[in-house]
Amino acid sequence: MDQPLNNTKTGLATSILWHLKYSLGKDIAKATKRDYFEPLCMTVRDHLIAGMIETERRYVQEDRKRVYYLSMEFLIGRSLGNNLLNLQLYEAFQDALAEQGLDIEELREEERDAPLGNGGLGRLAACFLDSMATLGIAGFGYGLHYEYGLFKQEIEDGYQKEKPDFWPSRQDPWEIERADEACVVPLYGRIEHGIDRQGLYNPMWLDWQVIVGVPYDMPIVGYGGTTVNYLRLYAARASSEFSTEIFNDGDYFRAVEEKIAAETVSKVLYPADTFAAGRELRLIQEYFLVACAVRDVVRRYLRTHTTFDAFSEKTAMQMNDTHPALTVVELMRLFVDEYELPWERAWELTVGTLGYTNHTLLSEALEKWPVSLLEKVLPRHLQIIYEINRRLLEEVKHRWPGDLDRMRRMSLIEEGPEKKVRMAHLAITGSHAVNGVSALHSELIKKALVPDFHELWPERFSNKTNGITPRRWLLKANPLLAGLITRTIGADWITDLDCLRGLEPYAVDPVFQQEFMDVKKKNKETLREVVFATTGIVIDADTLFDVQAKRIHEYKRQLLKILYIIHEYLLMTEDGLTPLIPRTHIFAGKAAPGYWQAKQIIKLINSLGDVINNDRRVGNMMKVVFIPDYRVSLAEKIIPAADLSEQISTAGTEASGTGNMKFSLNGALTIGTLDGANIEIMEEVGEENIHIFGLKIAEVEKYKQSGSYDPWEWYHHHDVIGRVMDTFRDDRFSPREPGLFRWVFDRILNEGDYYFHLPDFLHYIESQGQVDRDYQDQSLWARKAILNVARMGKFSSDRTIREYGRDIWGVI
Amino acid sequence: MRIDQIKTGAVLVVKPMDKRIDASSATAFKAKIADLIQGGEKRIVLNLSEVDFIDSTGLGAIVSSLKAMGGEGDLVICNPRETVMSLFRLTRMNRVFQILPSEEEAVASLSKT
Missing domain, CATH: 3.40.50.2000 (Glycogen Phosphorylase B;)
Known part of the structure; x- marks a missing residue:
């Protein structure tokens, strides 16, 4: 009984067909493509079980x-893709399935x-x-x-x-x-x-x-x-x-x-x-x-x-x-x-x-x-x-x-x-x-x-x-980038992420930069399809993809990004200014069912999108999309496509964050506060390759202790802030539902702005301006993005473990 | 509930023959032991070798049986399976009852007193 499993193309195909017939009771002659998903998993599982028994024997022995x-x-x-990659049997299974006329990637999409x-x-x-x-x-x-x-x-x-x-x-x-x-x-x-x-x-x-x-x-x-x-x-x-x-x-x-x-x-x-x-x-x-x-x-x-x-x-x-x-x-x-x-x-x-x-x-x-x-x-x-x-x-x-x-x-x-x-x-x-x-x-x-x-x-x-596993978050989630890296510096990075440092010399190589940006573009095109399929909104892969994907919570400050989007929108529509670069603002994340403000933030994002995406004056210069049902498999499509990663929590509120690491590893630049692991990311990638803004934790604490922060002062002293805040009071984004977003005006101005949106807002706008200028120079952007990837070694969960x-x- | 009884000298060995002592049988079990005590049995060995599981009601019935003796005589448990023993440990009842691995040892223990 204790026969080794057959890893050849023929052996794997035989096993898949065996499970199709005997484990699931399907007639092979009548099987549909979808019928092959479970037999495929069962065949992979056979390999996992063999390894598990062997591993346990070893542990007991030692x-x-x-x-x-x-x-x-x-x-x-x-689990399917990850298991195949970690078993290093992806190609073998791909070939075995191809012989049956099946595409492994199509079957992978069957998994929940x-x-x-x-x-x-x-x-x-x-x-x-x-x-x-x-x-x-x-x-x-x-x-x-x-x-x-x-x-x-x-x-x-x-x-x-x-x-x-x-x-x-x-x-x-x-x-x-x-x-x-x-x-x-x-x-x-x-x-x-x-x-x-x-x-x-x-x-x-x-x-x-x-x-x-x-x-x-x-x-x-x-x-x-x-x-x-x-x-x-x-x-x-x-x-x-x-x-x-x-x-x-x-x-x-x-x-x-x-x-x-x-x-x-x-x-x-x-x-x-x-x-x-x-x-x-x-x-x-x-x-x-x-x-x-x-x-x-x-x-x-x-x-x-x-x-x-x-x-x-x-x-x-x-x-x-x-x-x-x-x-x-x-x-x-x-x-x-x-x-x-x-x-x-x-x-x-x-x-x-x-x-x-x-x-x-x-x-x-x-x-x-x-x-x-x-x-x-x-x-x-x-x-x-x-x-x-x-x-x-x-x-x-x-x-x-x-x-x-x-x-x-x-x-x-x-x-x-x-x-x-x-x-x-x-x-x-x-x-x-x-x-x-x-x-x-x-x-x-x-x-x-x-x-x-x-x-x-x-x-x-x-x-x-904290750290993230490079197997899931680069090798599996971003096969194009993983392939480019492996072709350039070898495959050692998969188990020793510090090896990515080997990419640093290539950051200034125009050929590599082009290949790197081509990969990003392809990933953005893939995400464009996902966005269209899930929201019906058409976005342009040639714009900067500015992404905030994480749980919806006031401390993570999706509202701060919303304030910025409104600011940019008003510049275009009221001041007649054209932004330096076109952007697609992408949000994703779930709100706790009982968290009213978080759920309203989702509504606000969608309402912003309804107005902005349909305003001819804006055209292709800006789009706002909320991709529903953020989950691991969706993150694997969003993160590789991001140009800019929003990590903008109030200083002192985010314990670490790991999304920040995933984006950076996939070649997005971070715009962020000095909070959680952003600080260590800055130390690793270099201050010149990250956009840091906002209050430091000591400054937040000082405001809190002295009670000296008055949001109304900021509102009155800065026209930019006043104009954006007034849109909530004046139902700019809810013309058919007066008062719908008045709560934002109240939350920030009348209830004390617990998460310090306004003191950070002006710095945030400045920092976003720098992002625009950097992105205009695609070679500069590529260099910074490549250096982000190259310097992410510390954030492997292998190091943490x-x-x-x-x-x-x-x-x- | 089926319960076997064997008298060995002054010691009565009581052996529940059902697999479980639970909410459905605990009352009958308690009543049976109470009858035996009232009938003068003061040295009782409870042989649990046939029992797979005792729920909290069943464990409560065993505690009540000990209490019913009023400090005169003793109730010794023998031969519990591991599943049952783990429940005695969970409740710390193993510290209240003498628990011995075999019926012979239990009978011998009570015969000495």
Whole structure:
């Protein structure tokens, strides 16, 4: 049975046909082109499974330390193309399919995105899995098998409409159900305070209900195919005993309702990038992930070890944000309650095992769960949280005697009308390593977010600047550019992105510049087709593609770009000026369904487009388009086509950003603020190859602290600002719906302009002017764009993972 | 619920023969043990070798049975499968009950007292 797989053209074709006939029961003579998609995936999957089994054998043989990356989101996107490239079997499959008269690219379009994440945090997790496998690290993702991933975005009358995205609608070709490794997760119940046989206090967790976690494994192949790890996603199922009594009572419908209730746990991904306060289901989701993961991790460890002595030497668990922060408590509960380890030893193992990555400084995104909710859902865990807190505060008291304010600030419990558990404090206390995701963000964690914790445990804090996988974001997303690079400097960049430095001498080579710009043009033509197919708007690939593609949020300041577009429009239509260069303003991104302003921003963009795109005075000099349903596969078409990348968040709000890296790697110039990883991108590409503008974080802070920022002053003192702002008051872009965008006028002028649009606006206009001038000189632009690509080596997620592996996980 | 009983000296071995002790059978199980205790049985071995799963109601019934003894005598558990043992550990009930790997050891343990 253990025959090697046949990688020849004939072998692959035979396998595809075999799966078509025997796995899917299709008559080959009658099969349509689309019928070949699943057999193709199944044949690729055969190779992945072979690699996965071989990899696991190797790990066991070498008793490798395993890294478990816990995340509520893994924004995988499509897998077929990535798997083929990483297996290095793309050409072989292409040839095998061609013999059957099939185009591999057409079949790839059949695949649906796995939308198991909201944005950057989930995509980062997916990039990390790719890098861990490529670097040969025994690293595994643990997440939830949502039935409904992030909603599908449709645009109706300019507004976002959310439509459910059922995933997987069919059995996903990549995942493998592991019903034999299902685990039982208890919830709710009460604590019975008793004594044990030694007469010691013994809290018993009774009357719980259970749900069952069934794992599904999705193979993750590293580049070269040597290592195949997996992403393990848990689906919630009703436990069969859950409904026995009810069935026996003859109440079939109640039994079914309870079954549905249990399975609701993994039904839907929460579609917000802020904290869903008070949402019991979200808390249960978080615990469900943690409980399943911890049981699995411990079970796996105990297969090859008889004591816990080597647990933290052989196991690292990384918490992606605070969403899995209950891992601290669950590990302690397991060690202390189920394996009867002394508290001190259990704590040592827990802290030695766990690492925590912070992703946000925004207060509304910091998780704080009400004590009353935890008491209801996880009564035993709340007891353990109290004990962790008691010991923490003892340590604080010992270090700073009498400093009650500090104790209050550091406590895991936030006092107030409703007591809450601060999940970030819990995660920091229970981890040996805490990191931010860009140099600036990591400094802000230490200085502004949790300075007391930094003072107590300075050695725990470090920075791990985010990265992106070059396999997905260049090799797969931009085959034309990848091909040009490989033909010029060889293929080593695929696994060592610093090799892109080899392109620097070519930045001034006119022949290479032309080839580079030709690639960009072709990518823009591809995107032009996508724009036409999805919006009906005709755009011109000879204009500058100015792109802002990311979640819609006020802090990311889509509004700032909107102000600029209006400014340019007024220059053309009221002042009769012609811009230096024609631009196509492209937006894409989803708004959280409950975030009114974000959804209105989408409407505003579409309304701007309706007016501007149909104004004859503007002609081809400017177009505004909003491409619906931004997702990984769409990003792979937008990013390679961008000339200009908008990274314009208010300084101090974006933790890192990874879109900024993807655009730059694909030869777009950045216009951006000194925020998140933009700063490090500037350091790498050079100040002359990036357009930086706007307030620095210290200036923003100064405004905030002094309260000296008055948006009305800016409005009155700068005609440019006044004229743009008045368009919202005067319904310029909503003539048939008076008052529709008045909220922007109010939000910025009457409600304080929390994200400092106006102080940055004039600098932004200046900086955009410089972009125009640079773009006029195509040779200069090409040189800068090539240098952006050449200097992106630092932002490979391979570098990020090496740093995690060396500094936090101890696997490199 | 089917329950086998074997008396060995002063010790009564009670062996549930169903695969599960859950909400549908816990009441009957509790009543049966209560009857035995009221009937004078003070040294009881609960042999769980046939049981695959006990839900929280079933575990509650076992705790109640111990309480019903009122501190006189003892209830010892033997032969739990790993799935059942993991539930005892989860609830920390393993610290309240003496749990032994075989019926012989359990009977011997209670015979000494």
